[in-house]
Amino acid sequence: xxxxxxxxxxxxxxxxxxxxxxxxxxxxxxxxxxxxxxxxxxxxxxxxxxxxxxxxxxxxxxxxxxxxxxxxxxxxxxxxxxxxxxxxxxxxxxxxxxxxxxxxxxxxxxxxxxxxxxxxxxxxxxxxxxxxxxxxxxxxxxxxxxxxxxxxxxxxxxxxxxxxxxxxxxxxxxxxxxxxxxxxxxxxxxxxxxxxxxxxxxxxxxxxxxxxxxxxxxxxxxxxxxxxxxxxxxxxxxxxxxxxxxxxxxxxxxxxxxxxxxxxxxxxxxxxxxxxxxxxxxxxxxxxxxxxxxxxxxxxxxxxxxxxxxxxxxxxxxxxxxxxxxxxxxxxxxxxxxxxxxxxxxxxxxxxxxx
Numbered sequence: 377x378x379x380x381x382x383x384x385x386x387x388x389x390x391x392x393x394x395x396x397x398x399x400x401x402x403x404x405x406x407x408x409x410x411x412x413x414x415x416x417x418x419x420x421x422x423x424x425x426x427x428x429x430x431x432x433x434x435x436x437x438x439x440x441x442x443x444x445x446x447x448x449x450x451x452x453x454x455x456x457x458x459x460x461x462x463x464x465x466x467x468x469x470x471x472x473x474x475x476x477x478x479x480x481x482x483x484x485x486x487x488x489x490x491x492x493x494x495x496x497x498x499x500x501x502x503x504x505x506x507x508x509x510x511x512x513x514x515x516x517x518x519x520x521x522x523x524x525x526x527x528x529x530x531x532x533x534x535x536x537x538x539x540x541x542x543x544x545x546x547x548x549x550x551x552x553x554x555x556x557x558x559x560x561x562x563x564x565x566x567x568x569x570x571x572x573x574x575x576x577x578x579x580x581x582x583x584x585x586x587x588x589x590x591x592x593x594x595x596x597x598x599x600x601x602x603x604x605x606x607x608x609x610x611x612x613x614x615x616x617x618x619x620x621x622x623x624x625x626x627x628x629x630x631x632x633x634x635x636x637x638x639x640x641x642x643x644x645x646x647x648x649x650x651x652x653x654x655x656x657x658x659x660x661x662x663x664x665x666x667x668x669x670x671x672x673x674x675x676x677x678x679x680x681x682x683x684x685x686x687x688x689x690x691x692x693x694x695x696x697x698x699x700x701x702x703x704x705x706x707x708x709x710x711x712x713x714x715x716x717x718x719x720x721x722x723x724x725x726x727x728x729x730x731x
Contacts, residue, residue: 394696394727397713398448401724402468404715406476406549406655406704410483414449415713415726418485418704420471421462422721427498429463429491431470437463441502443473445485445512445521448726456521457512461487461502468721472546473506476704480552483512485523490546490563493530506530507545509559509570527574533564538578541565541604549655553612560607560619567607567619567637580637582607582621587628590675603628607635609655609705613662618646620653620666627652627674634666634686647686654681655705657712659731665712666692667705683712685731696729707731 403420410416424440431437443460446453462473475488489495489507496504507530510523530545537543546563556571558579567580582605589595604624611618617637632650635643647664654669664686670679681699684692695712703718714727 394729397726397728398453399725400722401446402442402721403471404703404718404724404726405474407706407713407715407726408478409706409708410479414447416477417446417448417715417726418474418477419444419446420473420475420488421460421464422468422471423462423464429495431465436466438466439463439499439503445474445477457523459502461505464721470719475547476549478550478552480557484550484557485510485512486547486550486559488546488548489530492543493534493545507547509547509550527570527576529559529561529568532568532576533561538581539565539583548608549610551610551612553617558610558617560610562606562608562622565605565607567610567617569639579617579639580643582643587626587631590626608653611656611658613658618656618664620656622652622654629673654703657705657707659707665705665707667702667714669701683714695731
């Protein structure tokens with residue numbers, strides 16, 4: 377059953393209901409509609425019993441095979457791919473695993489990593505599936521869903537390190553485009569092109585920027601420190617890729633931008649002033665929407681997420697506010713679908729709102 381829940385949407389004085397499409401998900405992230413009309417969600421899982429390593433945000437991150445791909449149709453949730461790799465806090469929160477899903481004739485799935493690719497050498501066999509792009513045949517085309525590796529995104533980062541910084545890879549978002557697919561590597565600060573046969577090329581590199589050091593670092597007043605771009609959501613529209621950025625520590629408020637990338641040309645900024653973007657999407661009319669995981673910065677005491685409508689030449693319009701660490705966005709038939717509580721083990725849900 378679909379359950380309504382209150383939320384603010386479509387600007388001041390116009391509350392509108394959100395609908396809970398699915399719940400009890402494990403760290404839900406990217407999502408997309410398949411050719412069968414079902415909504416597919418990449419669940420990053422909830423880690424497992426180990427081995428454990430220092431996590432990217434501090435504390436331990438423990439390995440397990442709890443990642444999955446969920447299929448949602450007619451109010452029913454079925455996990456059609458299971459046993460996928462997952463790294464998470466001991467309580468299952470903040471997982472890294474399956475990160476996005478898209479369709480281009482067949483299905484494609486990315487798995488994150490959030491570390492140096494060498495970490496995979498310390499994991500069980502299933503851990504080698506982290507940091508890569510896979511294809512799968514939906515159940516309507518095959519007796520069961522099965523994965524096939526298309527490209528090792530993290531191995532490309534290790535071999536080429538296009539941004540010249542630390543060797544770190546975290547495939548985040550994938551979208552089809554001319555001649556193949558594009559993958560945003562949030563760890564490598566790159567947008568990569570992937571051919572159907574698995575060839576990888578660098579479409580764009582996003583360099584570090586400077587921002588005033590936050591007071592709690594105790595640095596002299598006026599000191600500026602670098603922060604990484606951390607590209608997250610990617611979309612394709614009218615001959616170009618569009619890419620939103622999370623921005624790295626100290627996650628400066630208002631510093632995130634949306635870039636337009638035409639292969640062979642330098643990225644250009646099409647909108648700015650965002651905070652910690654996690655995904656972007658176009659509707660059928662070409663209107664761009666942006667999803668902030670933390671509208672007031674990930675360093676705030678109680679961060680909350682926001683869905684924004686991007687209006688060229690004007691300030692973005694708030695569509696939904698008060699979200700809990702959202703992890704993904706897709707749009708279909710005038711409705712936005714959001715992975716909410718994208719860092720929650722068992723508490724993740726999919727919300728829907730009319731645009």
